[in-house]
Amino acid sequence: MRPTIKLLIVDDESRFLHAIAARLRLRGFEVITACSGAEALELADRHTFHVALVDLKMPGLDGGQVLQALKQRQPFVEAIILTGHGVLESAVEMSKVGAFACLPKPYELDLLLLTLKQAYVVRLKRRFAAHPEIVERVDAIACDDNVIDVLARLRELEDGSAGS
Amino acid sequence: MTQPRPEPAAKPAADARPRSNHYRELLWHTLARQILLYFLPLLLLAAFFHFQYRRLIGESQRAHLMVLAEQQANTLDLFLRERLVNLGNLANDPQFARNATSPQHLAAALANLRRTSEAFVDLGVVDGEGNLVAYEGPVRFAGPISYASEAWFKRIAAESDVSIITDVYLGLRGQPHFTIAVKRQTAAGSLIVRSALSPDALHQYLKSLEGAREVNTLVVNADGAFQLVTGRIDAPSASAAVLPPREPRRGTLDPTGGGSMDSWAYAWLRETPWALVVHEIPGSGATRALLGRQSWILVFTVAFFFGMGVVIVIRARQIVGKQIAAERHEQELSGQLAHAAKLASVGELAAGIAHEVNNPLAIIAEEVGLLKDMMDPALGGRISPPDLQEHLDIIQDAVFRCRDITRKLLTFVRKTDIKIEPHRVEKILDDVINGMLGSELLLGNVEIIKHYDDDPRTVMTDRNQLVQVFLNLVKNAFDAMPQGGVLTVETRHRDKDMVVVVRDTGCGMTAEQVKRAFLPFFTTKPPGKGTGLGLSVSASILKNFGGNIYVESAPGQGTQFTIELPYAMPD
Numbered sequence: 001m002r003p004t005i006k007l008l009i010v011d012d013e014s015r016f017l018h019a020i021a022a023r024l025r026l027r028g029f030e031v032i033t034a035c036s037g038a039e040a041l042e043l044a045d046r047h048t049f050h051v052a053l054v055d056l057k058m059p060g061l062d063g064g065q066v067l068q069a070l071k072q073r074q075p076f077v078e079a080i081i082l083t084g085h086g087v088l089e090s091a092v093e094m095s096k097v098g099a100f101a102c103l104p105k106p107y108e109l110d111l112l113l114l115t116l117k118q119a120y121v122v123r124l125k126r127r128f129a130a131h132p133e134i135v136e137r138v139d140a141i142a143c144d145d146n147v148i149d150v151l152a153r154l155r156e157l158e159d160g161s162a163g164s
Numbered sequence: 165m166t167q168p169r170p171e172p173a174a175k176p177a178a179d180a181r182p183r184s185n186h187y188r189e190l191l192w193h194t195l196a197r198q199i200l201l202y203f204l205p206l207l208l209l210a211a212f213f214h215f216q217y218r219r220l221i222g223e224s225q226r227a228h229l230m231v232l233a234e235q236q237a238n239t240l241d242l243f244l245r246e247r248l249v250n251l252g253n254l255a256n257d258p259q260f261a262r263n264a265t266s267p268q269h270l271a272a273a274l275a276n277l278r279r280t281s282e283a284f285v286d287l288g289v290v291d292g293e294g295n296l297v298a299y300e301g302p303v304r305f306a307g308p309i310s311y312a313s314e315a316w317f318k319r320i321a322a323e324s325d326v327s328i329i330t331d332v333y334l335g336l337r338g339q340p341h342f343t344i345a346v347k348r349q350t351a352a353g354s355l356i357v358r359s360a361l362s363p364d365a366l367h368q369y370l371k372s373l374e375g376a377r378e379v380n381t382l383v384v385n386a387d388g389a390f391q392l393v394t395g396r397i398d399a400p401s402a403s404a405a406v407l408p409p410r411e412p413r414r415g416t417l418d419p420t421g422g423g424s425m426d427s428w429a430y431a432w433l434r435e436t437p438w439a440l441v442v443h444e445i446p447g448s449g450a451t452r453a454l455l456g457r458q459s460w461i462l463v464f465t466v467a468f469f470f471g472m473g474v475v476i477v478i479r480a481r482q483i484v485g486k487q488i489a490a491e492r493h494e495q496e497l498s499g500q501l502a503h504a505a506k507l508a509s510v511g512e513l514a515a516g517i518a519h520e521v522n523n524p525l526a527i528i529a530e531e532v533g534l535l536k537d538m539m540d541p542a543l544g545g546r547i548s549p550p551d552l553q554e555h556l557d558i559i560q561d562a563v564f565r566c567r568d569i570t571r572k573l574l575t576f577v578r579k580t581d582i583k584i585e586p587h588r589v590e591k592i593l594d595d596v597i598n599g600m601l602g603s604e605l606l607l608g609n610v611e612i613i614k615h616y617d618d619d620p621r622t623v624m625t626d627r628n629q630l631v632q633v634f635l636n637l638v639k640n641a642f643d644a645m646p647q648g649g650v651l652t653v654e655t656r657h658r659d660k661d662m663v664v665v666v667r668d669t670g671c672g673m674t675a676e677q678v679k680r681a682f683l684p685f686f687t688t689k690p691p692g693k694g695t696g697l698g699l700s701v702s703a704s705i706l707k708n709f710g711g712n713i714y715v716e717s718a719p720g721q722g723t724q725f726t727i728e729l730p731y732a733m734p735d
Contacts, residue, residue, distance in 0.1 A: 016527045019558075
């Protein structure tokens with residue numbers, strides 16, 4: 001079985017959570033969902049995630065706080081903030097606390113997948129910043145248009161390079 | 165905690181009554197003010213000059229009369245002295261003394277006297293005992309006549325070489341007359357020559373004097389009895405209405421008192437204790453000229469006042485017209501301000517609502533995507549009707565969620581007419597808190613505590629405007645608590661009004677900010693976030709309802725807004 005990309009999705013809208021999780025699972029991601037920031041951080045103690053999708057406005061911990069806490073636990077995780085608010089303001093604010101991107105709801109799935117790919121590429125580049133040859137290979141793979149395929153190959157690359 | 169009572173942030177809305185009424189009221193107000201300002205001092209001045217003028221006229225009139233009285237008194241004195249001199253000359257005539265008892269002689273003497281003055285009526289010679297020894301005149305005496313008991317004879321008998329003038333009396337003939345007598349000491353004893361003088365002649369004489377036409381002249385004796393009367397004063401009677409004082413010897417009288425236009429003047433004679441009194445015939449001579457001038461002045465004054473009145477009315481209409489125009493302009497501006505504020509808060513609200521709409525939209529997008537995935541053979545492509553049903557239900561729910569949100573937005577934005585109806589304020593507060601901002605407050609970790617009064621009384625108000633006020637306050641409270649906190653909403657019912665308190669545990673305001681809280685365009689929010697109109701418009705809305713809004717705040721201790729809202733709208 002091919003290694004999968006492990007996603008954490010945090011949103012207080014459970015129906016949204018279920019739908020997006022189902023769709024991403026169909027596309028080969030391993031998805032773990034959380035209904036609140038607190039639950040997400042609890043999960044983060046038990047799982048290592050590659051990329052996190054976090055809703056901005058939530059009761060309790062909001063997206064920004066979850067993101068910061070998550071980054072403390074897992075420095076290489078990349079986070080994409082989902083928001084129903086105006087994107088620009090949130091994006092500026094969130095990039096300050098280390099979000100990779102802000103995605104306005106509702107979005108096209110292709111855009112989400114593309115953003116996931118880019119986020120994963122960035123994760124790999126940060127993780128293997130000391131290995132230029134790996135970064136080069138990441139760039140080469142990322143050129144391809146088929147996002148699912150690219151992600152699968154990159155995932156394999158990460159596992160294969162982990163030891164080096 | 166500071167507790168300022170802020171000035172009303174906006175002018176209370178203009179009068180709701182019909183404009184014409186308002187116009188008339190304003191016009192009367194302005195007119196009254198102008199008349200008070202211009203007419204009153206003028207009127208006082210006019211009255212002052214009027215009375216001064218009357219006083220001056222009266223004074224000059226009295227002075228004129230006094231001169232007249234003195235002149236006439238002098239003339240009368242002169243007349244009487246001449247008569248005494250006539251009689252004295254006769255008495256001194258030795259030839260007369262010798263033939264005093266001869267009737268022919270006496271008749272000739274009387275004729276002589278009458279040539280000097282028509283006033284001489286008769287001529288008599290009286291001896292030392294008062295017996296009439298010779299007489300020439302119109303009276304035919306039946307027997308011997310004695311004057312011994314007459315007052316004038318007693319006076320003349322006591323002295324020598326005197327002359328005397330009696331008061332007017334009816335005497336033996338029953339005709340009013342007065343007597344002048346002269347006493348001379350001769351070798352044969354006392355010779356007293358007496359003559360009756362007709363007051364008629366005196367009367368005619370007085371009437372012929374200069375200036376006599378303007379006045380009534382009367383002569384009174386020391387006791388105030390009429391001696392002579394000219395003109396239209398009451399007919400001669402025993403006592404006159406006026407008795408001039410003995411000192412000073414001449415002056416003016418004011419018998420009616422109180423500065424009437426009736427003027428009297430008097431002068432005492434020297435020859436006899438008579439006073440000559442003149443009384444101006446009303447409406448004659450000099451007085452008439454002066455009074456005529458005064459009536460012209462009155463006409464001019466009235467015309468002047470009328471002219472000024474016209475000017476004042478025209479001016480007042482202009483002023484009121486301008487004021488009305490200014491008021492209307494202000495009203496329009498305030499209306500525009502309120503509308504702008506409404507639009508601005510709608511804008512702020514829209515941002516919140518976009519979030520609310522985007523969430524269900526995202527659900528729909530995901531569900532539709534999922535359904536597509538399920539029908540996609542490349543991804544497995546299997547879907548059962550129950551599955552389909554479940555996802556379609558979710559989509560429908562989300563669509564209705566969107567509809568509810570947009571409907572709420574429309575309720576808020578829709579331009580509705582002001583409808584004053586009884587509303588339960590607690591219900592409106594609930595609508596605002598639950599309906600419009602509930603989810604946002606929930607997201608911001610704000611706990612909401614409600615302390616509502618059980619009193620079910622309603623308030624006559626416009627729901628939309630009150631919603632706007634509460635929305636502003638709740639939004640402000642929410643904005644003041646980005647880290648979460650407690651929003652307390654209280655209501656208290658009192659006698660005539662109710663109190664609504666909205667309290668937050670947010671960042672609070674400095675004293676300076678509190679002072680300016682209700683000023684238009686004052687905001688503590690970053691640029692682009694707030695318009696600074698919310699509180700100012702809220703204050704103006706509450707003012708229109710006859711209510712009030714106060715703020716208490718201190719940095720770090722939260723903010724409390726207190727609203728007083730009367731049950732009934734002011735008229």
